[in-house]
Amino acid sequence: MAQAAAQESRAVQATIGDSEFDRDTAVTLREEGVYDAELSAGWTIIHAVNGGYLLALLGRALGEALPHSDPFSVSAHYLTASVPGPAVIRTQVVRTGRTLSTGEASLFQFAEDGTEIERIRVLATYGDLDGLSDDIRTSAEPPAFPPLEQCLGTSDGASVIPGSSAITERLDIKLDPATVGWAVGAPSGKGEMRGWFGLADGRDADPLSLLLTVDALPPTSFELGLKGWTPTVELTAHIRCRPAPGPLRVSITTRNLAGGFLEEDADVWDSAGRLVAQSRQLARAPRG
Amino acid sequence: MAQAAAQESRAVQATIGDSEFDRDTAVTLREEGVYDAELSAGWTIIHAVNGGYLLALLGRALGEALPHSDPFSVSAHYLTASVPGPAVIRTQVVRTGRTLSTGEASLFQFAEDGTEIERIRVLATYGDLDGLSDDIRTSAEPPAFPPLEQCLGTSDGASVIPGSSAITERLDIKLDPATVGWAVGAPSGKGEMRGWFGLADGRDADPLSLLLTVDALPPTSFELGLKGWTPTVELTAHIRCRPAPGPLRVSITTRNLAGGFLEEDADVWDSAGRLVAQSRQLARAPRG
Structure with a gap:
């Protein structure tokens, strides 16, 4: 109950851009296309870093590297298991277009001798979600489940x-x-x-x-x-x-x-x- | 009817490895990781080269470049429209493992001045389909449609x-x-x-x-x-x-x-x- 209350009080504070998620997915530009990051231990399941958190981190870096800021389609192949600690994200702009841009990003961590070990590689196409048409013909139904x-x-x-x-x-x-x-x-x-x-x-x-x-x-x-x-x-x-x-x-x-x-x-x-x-x-x- | 009969007679001839599909998705090793290909006009819809045909072509090159031969998961981002004619596929081995390997491939064609134009980029994980377990618990039903x-x-x-x-x-x-x-x-x-x-x-x-x-x-x-x-x-x-x-x-x-x-x-x-x-x-x- 105490924890629930604590969460309740926190719930009114965090905003997009100023939250645990934003702080823990922050990336720092090292040089053009290369971003330093710190994989937070706060997003682990047992000892494994959650794959969705890693995807968001790579997505953040690509949003900075590409001329469009919203992920439309992000494809990730997971190579080796990430661990909390420092990481570097290397991005490449593959193609820039008027409405869509495509980029690639890899997340690396470090062996004891400093060698980079690739954790995930991502191909992604970005665009502007606010620029989409209002035409909505969704036939899928929201899942029926309890309040x-x-x-x-x-x-x-x-x-x-x-x-x-x-x-x-x-x-x-x-x-x-x-x-x-x-x-x-x-x-x-x-x-x-x-x-x-x-x-x-x-x-x-x-x-x-x-x-x-x-x-x-x-x-x-x-x-x-x-x-x-x-x-x-x-x-x-x-x-x-x-x-x-x-x-x-x-x-x-x-x-x-x-x-x-x-x-x-x-x-x-x-x-x-x-x-x-x-x-x-x-x-x-x-x-x- | 004549065409149907012709197809019928062809139907007994082609085999995996010796067929239109195999000839039109053939790739020729130019140097390590780089393959020349010819996009066939036989797989076009109006003037556009079919995206699945292109995916198979990239898949063929990756099967040759990687230690595993079967595509398990192939993610393609389509960049510019391909046209029939020469192409080059550049592959990169991203990670090799015991049961799975991951690679990347890009298909390029050429501008009039010879500049390479990237058409598609693919990330793919390959393995050995024949080495999978026999455990099958598929809940999806085959679609009900007529014979x-x-x-x-x-x-x-x-x-x-x-x-x-x-x-x-x-x-x-x-x-x-x-x-x-x-x-x-x-x-x-x-x-x-x-x-x-x-x-x-x-x-x-x-x-x-x-x-x-x-x-x-x-x-x-x-x-x-x-x-x-x-x-x-x-x-x-x-x-x-x-x-x-x-x-x-x-x-x-x-x-x-x-x-x-x-x-x-x-x-x-x-x-x-x-x-x-x-x-x-x-x-x-x-x-x-």
């Missing part, structure tokens, strides 16, 4: 991931009770995970934070009865609209767990009922 | 794309009658396109040709009542299984046409009922 107050968060014991996961303190995730069976040893057997998503300090969503949102819920494999990690091989996120203020709804589905791999499709809906982001990742399935 | 003989192909007037489209002679696509309303001025209004897919010369599918298959059907926007092009911005394909011989079923859906862009999700099923490929692309929506 926020009936969903379950960390304080309800729902997000009990074994071990210490700092990221749970940064996020305000409330899962649909229908997709938390895994937490009490009764997974649904369906490849579904749904929840309300917010940042714990109350910062509203923007296109960059959506890159975090698409990879922030527990993996669908938990509800398929599989424990252990689902390391991402590839993740592509399409940001389709600037999100309205307020909590987001995230729905993740897996339809093909086969051959030791699974896909996770995420849809993110804003408080205005717009489908603001769509992502798909290919991940390794847990063994057990 | 091949009830579906409609070029000779039935269904694929009447205005202008000359050489690619229609290379492909044996039979569309579900429920998704060909666009061809007779009565689009369904649904973002769906479904069809049986084969290569006209009878070559069976392999992981490389699946990269073509995911982008070979008419765009869903036709059934949404929009004529004109839907140029691809980004396309990621996941190859999940080596396809069995025989015709493939392809189902494409669009759930979010908004702001001048749309996504197309393709599922490809083989004759054994396996979900062999999944792809998603972000494309510009036609204006009208």
Whole structure:
């Protein structure tokens, strides 16, 4: 309860540009196209740095390097596991156009001898979300799940991931009770995970934070009865609209767990009922 | 009828490695990591070279450059429109691992003064499809659509794309009658396109040709009542299984046409009922 109250009081303070997320995804220009960054230990699950947080960090660097500032489509291939600490992001402008620009970025960390080790490589196309037409013909329906107050968060014991996961303190995730069976040893057997998503300090969503949102819920494999990690091989996120203020709804589905791999499709809906982001990742399935 | 008979006779001849598709996606090593290629006019829609054909060409080069030969996840950002003629593919090995390797490839063509113009850039992770586990828990259902003989192909007037489209002679696509309303001025209004897919010369599918298959059907926007092009911005394909011989079923859906862009999700099923490929692309929506 004390923690909930603390989060409540923080919720009125943080704004886009002045928040935990913004501070922890900050990049510092070292030279043209090269940015220094510090991977915060605040976005780890056990010891692994969350893949969505890393995507947002790379997305921030590309937004600075490219003439357009909003990620439209970001494709990331995950190479080696990142750890908290210093990193460098090397960007390249691939093409600049009137409405879209494409860039590439790699995040490196350092071996003991100082050698750079590549963690993730990203190709991304950026544009101007505010310049898009108002023509909306979305046939997808927002997922049907209970109101926020009936969903379950960390304080309800729902997000009990074994071990210490700092990221749970940064996020305000409330899962649909229908997709938390895994937490009490009764997974649904369906490849579904749904929840309300917010940042714990109350910062509203923007296109960059959506890159975090698409990879922030527990993996669908938990509800398929599989424990252990689902390391991402590839993740592509399409940001389709600037999100309205307020909590987001995230729905993740897996339809093909086969051959030791699974896909996770995420849809993110804003408080205005717009489908603001769509992502798909290919991940390794847990063994057990 | 004469053409159908000719296709029938060709159908027994072509094999994986000796077919139109294989000849037209051949790459020639120029120097380490650099491959010369010739974009065939045989895979054009009006004057545009099909994006799936280009993806297969890049996929072929990466399969030669990387220690693993099967594409698992290929992410392509389309930069400028390709034209038939010479091209060069420059590859880079990003990471090699025991079960997965990641590479990058760019396809360039040439300005009149010989300057290279980048057409597409790809990040891809390769592996060994034959080395995957037999654990299959696919919850997705193959699309329900009519048997091949009830579906409609070029000779039935269904694929009447205005202008000359050489690619229609290379492909044996039979569309579900429920998704060909666009061809007779009565689009369904649904973002769906479904069809049986084969290569006209009878070559069976392999992981490389699946990269073509995911982008070979008419765009869903036709059934949404929009004529004109839907140029691809980004396309990621996941190859999940080596396809069995025989015709493939392809189902494409669009759930979010908004702001001048749309996504197309393709599922490809083989004759054994396996979900062999999944792809998603972000494309510009036609204006009208």
